[in-house]
Amino acid sequence: MIQTPSSPPVGTVYIVGSGPGDLDLLTLRAARLVGEADAIVYDHLIAEGVLELARADAEKIYVGKKSSNHTVPQEQLNQLLVRLARAGKKVVRLKGGDPFIFGRGGEEIETLVESGIPFEVVPGVTAAAGCAAYAGIPLTHRDHAQAVAFATGHLKDGSINLDWPALARPKLTVVFYMGVGGIAEICRQMIAHGLPASHPAAVVQHGTTRRQRVLTADLATLPERVDAAGIASPALIIVGTVVRLQEKLTWFTPPAGSPI
Template identity: 45%
Template sequence: MGRVFLVGAGPGDPLLLTLKAKAVLEKADVVVYDRLVSQSILEFAADAAEMIYVGKSPNHHTLPQREIDALLVKKAREGHTVVRLKGGDPFVFGRGAEEAEALRAHGVPYEVVPGVSSVTAAPAYAGIPLTHRSLAAGFHVVTGHECLQSTGTPWGALAESSQTVVILMGMANLREIADRLVHFGRRGDTPVAVVRLGTTPEQQTVVGTLESIADIVAQSGIEPPAVIVVGDVVRMHDQLDWFDPKAMSRDERVAASGATSL
């Protein structure tokens, strides 16, 4: 019996990959990886490793989740060391828990290797602290996917809270999310930031309010993947914005883009 490692690849910049993630990648017989994992991270795997792409994009899944679960079980039962490589952290909207459940149900040994999540990394690279003693004592993290049909997301409580709200997978419903928060009582002039491809050379950040952000994003042409940040901490962006993708060194740009040359 082999072993499966559920590994977080981080938010995009390969230099944010953890040392443990790199170590298990180098020993993997099989790497099962997602869409947002950069090529430069995949290159840490041995040349002989079997590389299996199971990426998901909106409205298209290479493999259904059940088949991914079955694949992990099959490869481990063949005696392989398997790395299931996910963007960000495997237990933050990454279905890592579902895969762990499937492995446990089939008696397959596994380990979890946490990764740096875009929840914190993308705002940080945009100069937006999620907490600040004068602005927010905490933050909430939710998914915006299919928000209008969701009964599990407490939009009313989020609107009433003064804390920061971080929304992943919410770009398709950005206007509806903003309207819903205002409907439930959040001020229309509450600052909002959208950070696209945070930590990478393609990072883009736009700032507005709950009332204006949907129009600003539409005019800017920003597309997913992006992290949405709602709250007064967004006001810190102008003061603390430190990351300039254009100013990255050649080596940093090559590594972060996953390219082998410029």
């Protein structure tokens, strides 16, 4: 983009992950950038309290996404980042978890590159790592899982058409993001492609926060138990024999009286 003497310098967009929910898991760099930003474009699932770190005069723009309910369509959001940067602002694009793990950070950066906008990426603790840790479920363990896979439970077209043979394998922990709405199909496919119905599985809702709930079961009974418990998004599904360790290894107890 050609600059004229009267035009402001192009600002920078910082794609920042705020972690899985507990404000203490925010990185130092993320906290500093939030405090310095001229504009903060933020999602629905950001760490509680993170916006309190912002300057009083910072522009705060909510662009949160819930299932089938997007405040701002993705392409409009991408262009919003471009406009703010071209106005010379220091822009923080604040996301839950990590920007590059089901956070659409790559899509937004593609637009920034095409528009000649400077950017940086600030990683965050992704939900799988944070929520599993607070639930007492190690994602890998020498006796249970030598590999871990992150999968989306909700594809761009709304389907759950995944590589099921690759996911339904022994000695593997699979974490499904955004999958509670399709949990019955996920469990059915994992059984159909080789895992026993008794294979351990869990759901972690509002992980790392005072609202955290953990439910453990097996693939055959998990959907019914989740429905009976009234568990909904935001929640992760964890499939693997590491779930058997949860009762022994659990350490985080949300404060009594925490809201559900």
